[in-house]
Amino acid sequence: YYRLSNSKERKYKKKLPNATKTHCLKNCIKEFGVKNITVIADNINNQTRRFLKNTGVRYIEVNYGSGARTFRKALNLAITENNKDSYIYLLEDDFLHLSGSAKILKEGIEKFGSYITLYDHPDKYINASEGGNPLIKENSELTRLSKTDSVHWKSTSSTVMSFATLVSRLESDYELLMKYSANEKGKTRSNGFFTEIKTMKKINVYSCIPGYSTHCEIKWLTPFVNWEKV
Numbered sequence: 495y496y497r498l499s500n501s502k503e504r505k506y507k508k509k510l511p512n513a514t515k516t517h518c519l520k521n522c523i524k525e526f527g528v529k530n531i532t533v534i535a536d537n538i539n540n541q542t543r544r545f546l547k548n549t550g551v552r553y554i555e556v557n558y559g560s561g562a563r564t565f566r567k568a569l570n571l572a573i574t575e576n577n578k579d580s581y582i583y584l585l586e587d588d589f590l591h592l593s594g595s596a597k598i599l600k601e602g603i604e605k606f607g608s609y610i611t612l613y614d615h616p617d618k619y620i621n622a623s624e625g626g627n628p629l630i631k632e633n634s635e636l637t638r639l640s641k642t643d644s645v646h647w648k649s650t651s652s653t654v655m656s657f658a659t660l661v662s663r664l665e666s667d668y669e670l671l672m673k674y675s676a677n678e679k680g681k682t683r684s685n686g687f688f689t690e691i692k693t694m695k696k697i698n699v700y701s702c703i704p705g706y707s708t709h710c711e712i713k714w715l716t717p718f719v720n721w722e723k724v
Contacts, residue, residue: 495531495532495534495568495569495571495572495582495583495584495585496519496522496531496532496533496534496568496585496586496587497533497534497536497561497564497565497568497584497585497586497587498515498519498533498534498535498536498538498542498553498587499535499536499537499538499559499561499564499587500515500536500537500538500539500542501536501537501559507711507713508711508712508713509588509710509711509712510590510710510712510715510721510722511722512590512721512722512724513588513590513710515542515545515587516542516545517590518587518588518589518590518710519533519545519549519551519587520549521590521591521724522585522589522591523549523551525591525593525594525595525596526583526591526595526596527596528549528550528551531551531552532551532552532553532554532568532571533546533551533552533553533554534553534554534556534564534567534568534571535553535554535555535556536555536556536557536558536559536560536563536564537556537557537558537559538555543555554567554571558680559680560680561586561680561681561682562675562676562677562680562681562682563675563680565584565655565675565682566672566675566676568584569584569664569668569671569672569675572584572661572664573661573664573665573668576661577661578660578661578662578665579660579661579662580660580661581599581600581603581658581659581660582658582659582660582661582664583599583657583658584655584656584657584658585656586654586655586656586709588709588710588711589613589656589707589708589709589710590707590708590710590721590724591612591706591707591724592706592707592719592724594644594706595612595706595707597644598612598642598644598645598702598706599612599658599706601642601643601644601645602642602647602658602700602702603658603659603660604642605640605642605647606640606647606698606700607659607660607663608659608663608697608698608699608700609653609657609658609659609663609688609691609697609698609699609700610657610658610659610699610700610702611650611653611654611656611657611658611699611700611701611702611707612701612702612705612706612707613653613654613656613701613705613707613708613709613716614701614702614703614704614705614708614716614717615627615650615653615654615701615709615714615716616714616715616716616717617630617714618630618635618650618651618701619633619634619635619717620633621633627651627652627685628685629651635648635650635651637649637650640700645702645703645704645706646702646703647700647701647702647703648700648701648703649698649699649700650698650699650700650701651688651689651692651699652684652685652687652688652689652699653684653688653699653701654684654709655675655682655684655687656709657699663697667691667695667697670687670690670691670694671687673687674686674687674690704716704717704718704719705717705719708721
């Protein structure tokens with residue numbers, strides 16, 4: 495479930511030059527298949543509408559102007575349209591993925607049955623005092639390391655509100671997911687959600703290393719990949 499919007503970007507967020515709405519969605523379609531994607535299209539313009547029609551992807555138009563509301567729309571669709579054991583990927587419109595991402599994501603869900611991300615967020619390697627994650631000291635994160643057939647995985651304290659999991663997990667954590675996407679400013683609060691889910695339910699989020707996707711804000715790119723060429 496892919497959350498796409500033509501609402502104005504916040505000016506302080508500098509994105510990769512190739513992180514356009516069209517390129518990111520084409521990249522997603524390439525990796526996950528057009529038939530597997532539903533786009534929640536929020537406040538889109540005519541150009542984006544024509545693009546969506548040409549891709550053949552299923553899309554649902556809304557006029558929210560709110561990232562939190564589109565997240566809740568995607569969450570509710572994921573639960574109502576799928577079986578409890580279905581794999582769900584909730585994704586924002588400014589991510590890029592490497593080849594093989596679908597396979598890696600599936601491996602993670604099958605092994606952990608928890609929250610899975612392909613995004614190796616660089617805030618986990620920056621001290622809290624220097625603007626990194628609140629839990630980071632000595633430029634490192636306390637973690638446990640595991641592996642699947644293709645990559646290693648680390649347990650991590652949080653990720654952004656783009657992640658994969660099972661429908662049954664979304665149902666179980668529904669109230670908390672709604673709580674942390676009910677923001678009057680229209681923003682989700684991912685760190686709050688993952689902190690509470692770990693504290694209350696002892697549920698971890700797992701991140702593959704090396705990362706297979708990135709958020710496209712230049713300040714926070716998954717390391718060791720030239721994302722401008724993806």
